[in-house]
Amino acid sequence: MLSRLAESSFWLGRYLERTEGISRLLLEFHQLLIQDQRSHIARGCALLTHGLGLEMKAQNSQTLVEIVFGEDSNPSTIRGALQGVRSNARSIRDTLPSDFFESINRLNAAAESFDPKSPGSSLKNILDRLAVSNGIYEWLAPSDESSHFFKLGRSLERMDLVSRLLSLKIEKEWRDQGPATTLRAVGGLSTFLKARVPITAERVRHFLINDPSFPRSLFESGRMAEISLREIAQVNRTSADTILKPIGLLGSQIHFLGNDVEEEERIIARTPLAVEETSEAIRTAFFRPVGSIVWSN
Amino acid sequence: MNALDEFLIDGIPTRDLEMLWETIGKIGTHGFISRAKQRDLYLSMQGITFTLSGVERPLPVDLVPRVIAVSEWQNLERGIKQRIKALEAFLADVYGDQELFKDGIVPKALIQSSEHFHRAAHGIKPANGVRIHVAGIDLVRDQHGTLRVLEDNLRSPSGVSYVLENRRTMAHVVPELFNGYAIRSVDEYPERLIAALIAAAPSGVSNPNVVVLTPGVHNSAHFEHAFLARRMGVELVEGRDLYCRNNKVFMRTTQGSEEIHVVYRRIDDDYLDPIHFKPDSLLGIPGVLNAARANNVTIANGVGNGIADDKAIYAYVPKLIEYYLNEKALLPNVDTYDLKESDQLDYVMSNLSELVVKPVAGSGGYGITIGPKASKKELEVVAKEISTNPRNWVAQPLIALSTIPTVQEDGTLSPRHVDLRPFAVNDGKEIWVLPGGLTRVALVEGNVVVNSSQGGGSKDTWVLSDETQAPAPAIEVAVLESDPLKSDVVPQMQGPDVLPISRLHQQEEQQQQSPNTEVKDA
CATH class of the missing domain: 3.30.1490.270 (Dna Ligase; domain 1)
Known part of the structure; x- marks a missing residue:
């Protein structure tokens, strides 16, 4: 397939997942912060912006909402990630099911009517639309190379987001609400509770790192990324091993983790790097980047 | 007899509430109408309901919170702990040596004539001495501003799930009300409860199996039962899921029978065990009382607790506090x-x-x-x-119950009567009181019965946190040692579409020109 299409499918998957991840995170942080000790709010705001890689500083929950909802030009914010969804979807519009394209427009409309004064309902709206878009993609998009790139992007973004979430240590910072908030921020509370064990900070970290039954755990997202990448390599008659090395190594570290808390910390810190390396390797292998050519006399 | 308004004195908010009152004014009548719609939608989407006469409906949470000052809360907390401690001692005595009759504290006939006094519970000794694992103490504020105990609920007090959900709902629907306030969190209740239930397990059990026993989905408080089971991470069972053999309680699972050590039951004594109580009960577990007597299972709350919250015994509670604790009652009765x-x-x-x-x-x-x-x-x-x-x-x-401004259907505020039910959890070492509790509000003007089963609503109840005393709770040294804020900012990756703006425009312009070219060519 065309490299450009492959690349847009990949980034469509990543940005969709990112929009969802940041939305959930903001929703939960907002809940946490408006009930918090006054002296603690600035630190709470700083944690989220730092974790998302944003330079701006928020003073209270409302400015935090404005910063993280953000602007089109910053892909680390909700608006920016949505902009990424739209522009990538547009460039491969002909290959996407029309229902999906329509759902993206509706998603965008939901974001347009975002009201920073009541972020709760607005974010819930966006999350609802995201669920519809993802659902339509699952039902209608043909299971071809393009969808493998889409899913690959989604899985890598998941790993990145979950490791960012874990590095915030919400569940240690807010002893009482933190563990449940961390789980809600990735939609994992119900799955966690199915195991019928009490919520503790340690269990929550462990769960998000290596629970095989939760699709967003680092372990499971890594495994899904590997499956998609092997499919792509098979179609292109090439080997995925070199590209897979960073997340493959991570996967085996998680597999043999046991109860080593320090190793958990190392894994969390290493994940965004492994994702970046893999992403770069995919780019070189399949998207055939060329330097931008500028003609001049 | 004029009721006291907790919020406004002669139309002016008390000091703690000035900022809140200002924000309420900013939301305004129209604001409250639309927020009320948002709230109803949120509650029904979340399935936060209460079954009233067989119809499931959201438990209406009023959009104006109740605020309790730090100093008042501290007194309240002490008073509640004292009361529960005395009532625990009373229950242990009534179902044990019955010293209090010899000392003439309470007439024997009064106890024995109570329909909540169960001979069957005599001699059952809870492993960690706790019979009141969870208590809900109902309080009202009289016309002089004094909080008085109206009744004790020591069987299966309900409503705590709404306390947790009300906070989330308020934060979702009217976030601006929280501005400028530091409020003590209510979220740790499930963790406290599971810890207390584990602590109550029969001795010698290292990893106890705890369940929540519900009458079933048609019970008015089923939402709460499911909520607690989920949040505590334990199984929600009905009577038919359990059975007794050899004085032990088992749960039927696809992997065979599993022994149960603690039953947090939300069904009445009468229905708990058809062998000892109502023989036609379909909700209970035949033989569970014998299993408890054999110390193989703990029933929480204890069987026969009803004797301690009997309204005729209630009058004796101040006397019981003096008798068992040698202290004066901190919270007055009505x-x-x-x-x-x-x-x-x-x-x-x-x-x-x-x-x-x-x-x-x-x-x-x-x-x-x-x-x-x-x-x-x-x-x-x-x-x-x-x-x-x-x-x-x-x-x-x-008693002229105190009032608090409450949002009406037309978006205006009007005073409505309230009560307060704080919840306490006893793990045998410490009695912990959930900051705040459930404020129930009579939604009909002049109505003084606030029970949710009588169509009452509720209010989010804020206990302001004393920042000077309590440092931001969870910043522990261990966290700070590897403070996430000390690490480098890792920017998120960008896709190829985010070109420098100038190049992007250039590309756009060129792309826009090409159709024109085509038209010319054609």
Whole structure:
């Protein structure tokens, strides 16, 4: 397939997942912060912006909402990630099911009517639309190379987001609400509770790192990324091993983790790097980047 | 008799509430109408419901919170702990050596005539001594501002799930009200409860299996049962899921039988064990009481606790506190007439139209007659019932319950009567009181019965946190050692579409030009 299409499918998957991840995170942080000790709010705001890689500083929950909802030009914010969804979807519009394209427009409309004064309902709206878009993609998009790139992007973004979430240590910072908030921020509370064990900070970290039954755990997202990448390599008659090395190594570290808390910390810190390396390797292998050519006399 | 408003004194908010009052003013009538719609939608989407007369509906949470000052809360907390400690001692005594009868503290006949006194519970010794694992103490504020205990709920007090959900709902629907306030969190309740239940397990069990026992989905509080089971991470079971063999309790699972060590039951004593109580109960577990007696399972709350929250025993609680703890009661009762004493009975019978009369065994606000509001005929009926069996009734003077501004259907505010039910959890070492509790509000003007089973609503209840005393709770040294803020900012990756703006525009312009070219060519 065309490299450009492959690349847009990949980034469509990543940005969709990112929009969802940041939305959930903001929703939960907002809940946490408006009930918090006054002296603690600035630190709470700083944690989220730092974790998302944003330079701006928020003073209270409302400015935090404005910063993280953000602007089109910053892909680390909700608006920016949505902009990424739209522009990538547009460039491969002909290959996407029309229902999906329509759902993206509706998603965008939901974001347009975002009201920073009541972020709760607005974010819930966006999350609802995201669920519809993802659902339509699952039902209608043909299971071809393009969808493998889409899913690959989604899985890598998941790993990145979950490791960012874990590095915030919400569940240690807010002893009482933190563990449940961390789980809600990735939609994992119900799955966690199915195991019928009490919520503790340690269990929550462990769960998000290596629970095989939760699709967003680092372990499971890594495994899904590997499956998609092997499919792509098979179609292109090439080997995925070199590209897979960073997340493959991570996967085996998680597999043999046991109860080593320090190793958990190392894994969390290493994940965004492994994702970046893999992403770069995919780019070189399949998207055939060329330097931008500028003609001049 | 004028009720006291907790929020406004002569129309002016008390000091703690100035900022809140200002924000409420900013939201305004129209604001409250639209927020109320948002709230109803949120509650039904989340499935936060209460079943009233068989119909599932959201438990309405009013959009104006109740605020409790730090100092008042500290007194309240101490008073509640004291009360529960005394009632624990009382229960241990009644179902054990019965020293209190020898000392003449409470008449033996009063205890033995209570329908909540269960001989079957005699001699069951809980492993960690706790019978009141969870308590809900109902308080009202009288016209002088004093908080008084209206009744103790020591069987299975419900409503705690709404306390947790109300906070989330408020943060979702009216976030701006929180601006400038630091409020103590309520979210740790499930963790406290599971810890207390684990601590209550029979001795020698290292990893106890805890379940929540519900009557089933048709129970009014089923949402709460499911909520607690989920949040505690334990199984929600019905009676038919459990059975007893060899004085042990087992749960039927696809992998065979699994032994149960602690049953947090949300069904009444009467239905708990058909062998000892109602023989036709379909909700209970035949033999569970014998298993408890054999110390193979702990039933929480304890069987027979109803004797301690019997409305006739209630009048004796201050006396019990002195007897068992050698302390004066910190929280006053509402004056209660003992209708077995003939002079008090005479007084009540001739002043019925000014008193509140309650059945001693009732709960949920059923069967209460409010003298000033009752018709002549209703009063006659009550008078007849009292004279037939005075033991079944108590009478209290009518208290003008305090009010708090409450949002009406048209978006305006109007004072409505409230009560307060703080929840306490006893793990055998410490009694922990959930900051705040459930504030129930009578939504109908002038109504003083606030029970949710009588169509009442609720309010989010804020206990302000004392920042000078309590440092931001969870910044522990361990966290700071590897403070996430000290690490480098890792920017998120960008896709190829985010070109420098100038190049992007250039590309756009060129792309826009090409159709024109095509038209010319054609």
